[in-house]
Amino acid sequence: MSVVESHQDLTERFLEFFRTYYRDEIGVLAQHYPNEHRSLYIEYDDLYTHDRDIAEDYLEKPDEMRAFAEEALSLFDLPVDIDLSGANVRLTDTRDAMESISLAELEAEHIGDFVAITGQIEKVTKVDPNLETAHWVCQRCTTPTPVDQGRNEVQQPHECVGCERQGPFDLHVGKSDWVDQRKLKLGELPRSERPPAGSTARSTSRATCVTSAARTVLRIAPANRPQCSRR
Numbered sequence: 509m510s511v512v513e514s515h516q517d518l519t520e521r522f523l524e525f526f527r528t529y530y531r532d533e534i535g536v537l538a539q540h541y542p543n544e545h546r547s548l549y550i551e552y553d554d555l556y557t558h559d560r561d562i563a564e565d566y567l568e569k570p571d572e573m574r575a576f577a578e579e580a581l582s583l584f585d586l587p588v589d590i591d592l593s594g595a596n597v598r599l600t601d602t603r604d605a606m607e608s609i610s611l612a613e614l615e616a617e618h619i620g621d622f623v624a625i626t627g628q629i630e631k632v633t634k635v636d637p638n639l640e641t642a643h644w645v646c647q648r649c650t651t652p653t654p655v656d657q658g659r660n661e662v663q664q665p666h667e668c669v670g671c672e673r674q675g676p677f678d679l680h681v682g683k684s685d686w687v688d689q690r691k692l693k694l695g696e697l698p699r700s701e702r703p704p705a706g707s708t709a710r711s712t713s714r715a716t717c718v719t720s721a722a723r724t725v726l727r728i729a730p731a732n733r734p735q736c737s738r739r
């Protein structure tokens with residue numbers, strides 16, 4: 509099978525999944541996009557029930573699979589003329605369908621995977637705006653150059669896309685994309701609250717995170733249950 513065919517196939521499988529499970533939610537998203545809602549949250553449980561292969565692949569290759577899911581979302585037939593091509597798909601697990609690991613079990617092999625971690629929230633920071641895509645304006649020719657930002661230092665363009673010189677550049681704050689970010693510190697559950705090995709008892713706090721260097725976005729669900737997923 510060619511790469512193109514397999515890509516189309518994955519997009520089609522996500523489309524089929526959305527038609528079966530998320531027609532109403534996508535309708536609501538379309539009504540409120542992009543001002544109030546920007547993301548479609550999909551339950552791991554639903555994905556696994558519908559298509560076990562793509563559910564398992566999603567845990568191993570979250571960035572790749574999310575791209576297919578978002579492409580499918582952009583192709584979804586809507587009764588209204590709304591373009592959802594900038595909307596996010598976020599995998600979540602409020603039904604505890606994913607196998608959960610403890611902090612102590614988190615290892616290098618999990619880097620890049622999508623994992624559910626059981627722990628207790630020890631600290632929550634205030635909301636801080638975080639630069640997601642910086643909009644740089646060349647001081648010499650005023651051409652704007654957008655640059656996706658990483659986690660740490662602010663990244664400038666290597667060269668201006670207009671005049672190909674190395675700036676200098678000014679950050680256009682209003683045209684840059686910012687995201688509100690809160691940091692949560694997750695600690696081990698106290699021994700008395702840890703479920704016995706092999707039990708499926710629900711934990712008091714649970715976070716679903718991508719353990720890659722990529723930024724995560726946190727969504728606090730009711731009953732002290734943090735949900736965190738890639739944007």
Ligand SMILES: [Zn+2]
Pocket residue numbers: 646647648649650651668669670671672673
């Ligand atoms: Zn320039």
